[in-house]
Amino acid sequence: VSINLTILPAMLFYFFEFPSYSLLLNLFVIPLMSAMLFLGLLGSAAYAAGFPIAVFGLKICKAILWFYEKCCEIGMGIPRARMIAGKPRLWQIAAYYILLAAALVFLRRLRRKEKKKASGMETAGRIRIIPLLALAAGIFILTFRFGEAGRLSVTILDVGQGDGIFIQGPAGGTYLIDGGSSDIKKVGQYRIEPFLKSRGVGKLDYVLISHGDSDHINGVADLIERRRIGIEIGTLVLPMREVWDEALCSLADMAGRAGIQVAAIGPGQGIQEKDMSLSCIQPAKGDDILPGNEASMVLSLSSGKFDMLLTGDVEGDGEELLTERLTRKEQARTWEVLKVAHHGSGNSTSELFLQGVQPAFAIISAGEQNSYGHPHQETLSRLKERGTQIYSTQDKGAVMIEVKDGKMTIY
CATH class of the missing domain: 1.10.287 (Helix Hairpins)
Known part of the structure; x- marks a missing residue:
């Protein structure tokens, strides 16, 4: 104690985090530790000296280690095995x-x-x-x-060449939009999971996936595989089923086998938490767009007078549809923050689109010295011409936005 x-x-x-049952487990671990160390040292020395009988001592060490592992597995299987603070x-x-x-x-x-x-x-x-x-x-x-009560926080994580956006609502709700990388191995285990734990998050209420590219979903697949010792997921939210590709179908199947609820979301649907709303803008049934980047799920995040547009990798016909929808339905809305589509690619964030959105701040998620050259100079030029202040994860690391009492702060 x-x-x-x-x-x-x-x-x-x-x-x-702290293992809740470590006190109990140590009652079994500590008494055997001296025996294991003694037999391990003695057995290694005897084996090096050519005494075959040393193998029996080493086998006892192996049995003790097996016992340790089983104790940990049993301990992790008990409810509330970890306290993530x-x-x-x-x-x-x-x-x-x-x-x-x-x-x-x-x-x-x-x-x-x-x-x-x-x-x-x-x-x-x-x-x-x-x-x-x-x-x-x-x-x-x-x-x-x-200091977290009543605060909306949005963190655009530094996941290298990929996307990962964590949102914590004013009532404590937890949401992850995408989670993947093309240049960081096991990004879910080594970037996303440690960040969530550092924020005291042991469960994500919702994980929303914009589309099926690996740099948006492979970290989420890591989280699903590691859910018993990592982060639990309540509901996996995907775009309309009509735009699912093979990758989204596989992810949905993986989540279903893991006991995670899977839902599809369309325009007019969303999540409400106090004065925060996370709403879907597109894709919609009947949209003439191809699965993939064009069919990226586009979300709006609102809290009071704060509005943020989350665009996934939308481009081409998908961006044209989005521009039309924003001009027709959201023309009175002012967008404080734009999560720039497709890591700042020159194929997205057109002049016409920016004319309709007119963001005050733009955030780009891209890897340092990535092979694609993201963000492209033409995209940066279009944003700067609009007077938009730009933050990029490749320059700044993770970017956090806090909204509380009507005031927005960017870190």
Whole structure:
């Protein structure tokens, strides 16, 4: 207990989670550790010296390691096996250690008083609650996510050459729009999952996929495969079934086998959370567009006077349809932020499209020194001519937008 209380801030700071049953598991692990180390060293030395009998000692080590692994597997199968609290700030760690030290000092003084005056045991028993309360307060301060209530945050993750957008709603809802990369291996395991855990997110309520390109979905496939030890997914949301390609069909099948609900979304449908709405603009039934980039799911994110347009990789006929829809239905709307389509490709974000959207800020998700040359200079020139301020993940890393009390801030 003492060791775990002491290292808890370090565990959360570096790994963002704490194994709930580690105390119980260590009752089995620690007693066998000395035996395993002794037999391992002795067996290795004996084997090197040419004594075949050493193999028996090494086999015992193998059995102990197998036992350890099975204990961990059983532990992970128990509900609430992990406490994902996120990465604490330095002031939270300092406050925790101050309260922990205060609790220990108080307990020590109380113990001295109990030894001096046995008749004070009843009073001391009541006073003993104080250090427990101090410890509880320290754990609360260490694990609580301060400043997130009532705030909308959007993070365009640095996933290299790909897309990954995390949204946390004002009531705590969690949403991931796309998640993939063409130049970072296992981007779901090594980029998306650690980020989510650092934010204290153990479950994504919704994962929305714009289209089936691998640089938008391979990280989500990682998350589905690792859901038991990583991040759970509530519902996978895909575009209208008419535009599904082989990749989207495979992802939907994979999610279904994993017990994840799969839904399709079309124009007029969306998700509402307090004053935040995440709505689908296209594709719609009857749209004469091909599966893939043209048929990318386009979403609008709104909260109060804040509006953000999320375009996936839409281009060609899909962008022409989008421009027409925005001009016809959304002409009174002002778009504060545009997530630029197709990583800033010159084949998208046309002059006519920008004339209809007129974004104040544009965010481009692209990999550093990517082989496609994204973002293309013609796209950047069109944005700059409009006076749009540009942020790119290849230059800035992850870009976070916060909206609270009617004020938008970009980090």
